Amino acid sequence: MKPLQMRAFHRAVVVVLGLALAAAPALAQPKKGPAPAKGGGGKKAPAGDKKGGGDKKAPAGGDKKPAGGGGDEIEMGGDDKGGGAPVDPNEIDMSAPEDKPQADLQQDLAITPDVGVVKAGDIKRTPLSWKDILVVVRKPFLKSHRTELYPFLGTTMNDNMIRHYVAGGELAYYLTDVLAVGVEGLFYQDSFREPFDLVARQARRLPTVNKYNWSAALDFHYVPVYGKFAILDHRLVTWEVAFTAGIGAGQSEVIPRDTKLPGFTNLLIMPNAGANMRFFLTKWLTINAGIRDYIFYDKFEPTDRVVGGMNSTAEQAKSNADGALINNVMFQIGASFWLPTSFEYTTFR
Amino acid sequence: MTTKHTIIAALAGLLTIGIVGDAAAERRTNDLAKDVAVRHRRLLVKNRFEFAPLFESTINADFQHIIGGGAKLEYHLSDMLSIGGVGVGSIALKTKLVDRILPTLEATPDPATREPSRTEFEDRLNTMPVHGAVYASLTPWYGKLAAFSQAFVAFDFYFQAGVAFAQLKSNCPMSVCNDVTTDKPEPNGDLPDMNPNNDPPLNSGGRAGLYLGGGVHVFLNDFLALDLTIRDYAFTDNPSGADFDAKDQAVTTNDNRFVHHLFFGAGLSIMLPMKVKRTP
Numbered sequence: 001m002k003p004l005q006m007r008a009f010h011r012a013v014v015v016v017l018g019l020a021l022a023a024a025p026a027l028a029q030p031k032k033g034p035a036p037a038k039g040g041g042g043k044k045a046p047a048g049d050k051k052g053g054g055d056k057k058a059p060a061g062g063d064k065k066p067a068g069g070g071g072d073e074i075e076m077g078g079d080d081k082g083g084g085a086p087v088d089p090n091e092i093d094m095s096a097p098e099d100k101p102q103a104d105l106q107q108d109l110a111i112t113p114d115v116g117v118v119k120a121g122d123i124k125r126t127p128l129s130w131k132d133i134l135v136v137v138r139k140p141f142l143k144s145h146r147t148e149l150y151p152f153l154g155t156t157m158n159d160n161m162i163r164h165y166v167a168g169g170e171l172a173y174y175l176t177d178v179l180a181v182g183v184e185g186l187f188y189q190d191s192f193r194e195p196f197d198l199v200a201r202q203a204r205r206l207p208t209v210n211k212y213n214w215s216a217a218l219d220f221h222y223v224p225v226y227g228k229f230a231i232l233d234h235r236l237v238t239w240e241v242a243f244t245a246g247i248g249a250g251q252s253e254v255i256p257r258d259t260k261l262p263g264f265t266n267l268l269i270m271p272n273a274g275a276n277m278r279f280f281l282t283k284w285l286t287i288n289a290g291i292r293d294y295i296f297y298d299k300f301e302p303t304d305r306v307v308g309g310m311n312s313t314a315e316q317a318k319s320n321a322d323g324a325l326i327n328n329v330m331f332q333i334g335a336s337f338w339l340p341t342s343f344e345y346t347t348f349r
Numbered sequence: 350m351t352t353k354h355t356i357i358a359a360l361a362g363l364l365t366i367g368i369v370g371d372a373a374a375e376r377r378t379n380d381l382a383k384d385v386a387v388r389h390r391r392l393l394v395k396n397r398f399e400f401a402p403l404f405e406s407t408i409n410a411d412f413q414h415i416i417g418g419g420a421k422l423e424y425h426l427s428d429m430l431s432i433g434g435v436g437v438g439s440i441a442l443k444t445k446l447v448d449r450i451l452p453t454l455e456a457t458p459d460p461a462t463r464e465p466s467r468t469e470f471e472d473r474l475n476t477m478p479v480h481g482a483v484y485a486s487l488t489p490w491y492g493k494l495a496a497f498s499q500a501f502v503a504f505d506f507y508f509q510a511g512v513a514f515a516q517l518k519s520n521c522p523m524s525v526c527n528d529v530t531t532d533k534p535e536p537n538g539d540l541p542d543m544n545p546n547n548d549p550p551l552n553s554g555g556r557a558g559l560y561l562g563g564g565v566h567v568f569l570n571d572f573l574a575l576d577l578t579i580r581d582y583a584f585t586d587n588p589s590g591a592d593f594d595a596k597d598q599a600v601t602t603n604d605n606r607f608v609h610h611l612f613f614g615a616g617l618s619i620m621l622p623m624k625v626k627r628t629p
Contacts, residue, residue, distance in 0.1 A: 160411050160446065195411045195446065202545075202591035203450050204464035227504070229492025230386035233428070241494075 139226070140238050141280045142343040143174040148182070150288060152334025157291070158327065161196045162209045162255075164188045166330065172221060180221040184246070188212040206257040208300050212328070215270055215294065217248025239279045244292065246272045254301045254317070261305060264314040264321075268296040276332075284341035287334075294328040390628045393503060393568055393620065394425040394488065401576050403616030405437050408579075410610075412588050413441040415477045421576070421616060429488045431507075435580075435614075436481035447474070458546065465546040465591070468525050473550040473590030475519040477610070480582055482560035484511025503568040513560035513582040515610075519550045519590055526550065532599035541599060548600035550590025558584025558607070564614070572623040576616040583609045 154166040165188070172182025190211040199205050226240035250270045254263040276290030299321035305311040311320055401421040407414050416439060423433025451467050458466040465473075491505035528547040534540055564578030586608040587593055593604035 158409055160409055198411075198589060198591070198593070199446070199450065201595055202465070202589055202593075203454065203470055204462070205450055205453060225494055225496045227492050227494025229490045229504070229506070232489050233385050233387070233491075236386050237492075239492075239494075 144177045147339045148172040150336040152332045154330045154332035158329040178223040185216045210252040213251045215250030217246040219246035242276045244274045262314040264318045270296040284338045286336045289333045298326045392626045395428045398621040399423040401616035401618040405612045405614040408611040415439045431486045434483040441476035469546045472521040475517045475552040480515035482513045484509040509562035511560045513558045515556045532597045543598040545592035552587045552590045556584040571625040572620040574618040576618045578614040580612045
């Protein structure tokens with residue numbers, strides 16, 4: 001009796017293990033959403049009003065589109081034929097025989113084989129490299145026909161006497177994905193740098209400097225460089241480089257060396273050129289940083305100026321002002337907001 | 350016994366289901382979530398020496414442009430971490446500011462005025478014949494870019510920190526900078542002359558300080574890269590060699606202060622060995 005009991009135990013263990021192993025693949029199936037209702041989906045729709053498959057209830061006939069449900073949408077379901085449902089006249093039946101001429105054996109045999117096309121011989125094996133694999137991915141951010149609103153802050157980079165801080169903004173419209181036209185406006189705030197005081201204190205000379213009040217420009221942007229980089233080998237960020245050229249106007253103001261004398265302002269023609277890096281964060285937000293060179297011919301306070309004497313008035317000083325070509329190179333950083341806030345691809349992935 | 354064995358067998362079965370189920374659940378996770386950002390990537394820097402002849406120039410210098418050539422030698426311990434050093438020999442060119450000030454100064458020293466003469470102003474300015482740094486470098490970003498949809502190149506951004514060193518030099522002859530006692534009483538007992546223009550500039554000699562840098566490699570091929578860097582050599586200096594604090598009317602060591610010397614560097618990096626490896 002005892003051996004029989006052991007056999008019964010072994011049999012039970014084998015049965016349970018068998019069940020367990022049978023259950024394992026079922027557990028290993030990928031998780032699914034709520035089970036769809038039989039014959040379609042969870043959401044009931046009027047017959048002939050919705051397409052089959054997916055979450056929506058399909059009419060009889062499974063994945064076939066019902067009549068009247070035409071359009072350009074791609075049918076993602078299977079191609080099993082169900083009966084009963086009418087067929088969309090615009091739909092292409094892939095199982096239908098092709099409309100091509102009947103094969104003519106005699107004609108085929110009459111064709112002279114071109115022995116030069118295929119040559120028998122040893123198969124030449126060429127080494128494969130990663131350069132043989134081409135991967136083309138869609139650009140993660142589209143700008144065509146979108147508007148960029150770019151508020152930014154900036155500072156002077158190339159003046160060691162006076163530093164200007166700017167608060168500005170640009171509104172640009174992208175005609176294509178790489179070309180844009182925009183307008184910008186900048187307001188300046190100045191502060192003296194260390195050499196301004198040093199020259200006065202050590203060399204006993206008062207530097208002649210102008211400050212800038214505002215500027216505005218019409219800009220054209222071209223985006224020739226785009227790329228992506230990985231941060232700490234984990235997160236991919238896409239970016240691009242845009243070149244800018246523009247023409248505009250601005251105002252500078254003379255800071256009188258002697259505060260008893262009046263200053264004067266100059267209206268400047270200010271072409272500009274620069275480059276800007278743009279980092280894409282979301283579909284509607286980018287971080288920008290770049291350099292812009294504003295080039296203009298500015299007029300400075302004349303050297304000879306005496307209270308109550310030579311060039312004492314603003315008009316006299318302006319008429320005898322010394323001129324110089326100035327490159328005001330500025331670093332600018334800000335965030336761009338894109339309208340519309342989203343975009344759609346026009347090509348398949 | 351039969352019942353007991355059946356229960357044990359059932360428990361064993363449930364346990365087995367649990368184990369298999371856990372394993373199955375484990376398999377359901379997406380391995381890509383834990384994967385690196387880029388696979389089969391060319392290891393353009395890992396375990397390679399980088400030798401880069403380079404050109405360097407100051408950015409926005411006050412009195413003297415420092416322009417020179419040198420080399421960078423770096424070993425990349427990993428894909429992100431490297432150690433290295435850079436050394437540059439330089440010449441100095443006067444800035445436009447100096448060119449504008451000099452003609453306006455008096456030709457010979459005049460004790461009646463407090464302004465320096467041309468030689469007193471010019472000879473006190475220091476130069477930087479040699480400078481460099483040893484540093485550790487972190488390369489947290491790497492990527493590739495397309496230019497004009499034609500050129501596809503790899504690049505990386507790096508940041509460096511370390512110790513800077515520099516040799517400073519000023520050539521103020523004794524005929525100009527003859528007040529060696531500066532702010533102290535004269536040897537004959539007279540009070541200090543309160544004239545900083547004839548004091549030695551005290552801006553020569555070796556300096557050590559902080560080095561910070563950041564740049565980009567743009568790889569032309571597997572072993573050549575364009576290396577563009579902004580470097581900041583920060584150490585105590587008094588570039589004008591004049592009285593900076595204006596407290597004692599004399600040039601003293603107190604007039605030296607922590608000054609940032611910003612340089613732009615451009616070099617051609619040669620990666621050794623020339624053959625590049627790939628990640629799995």
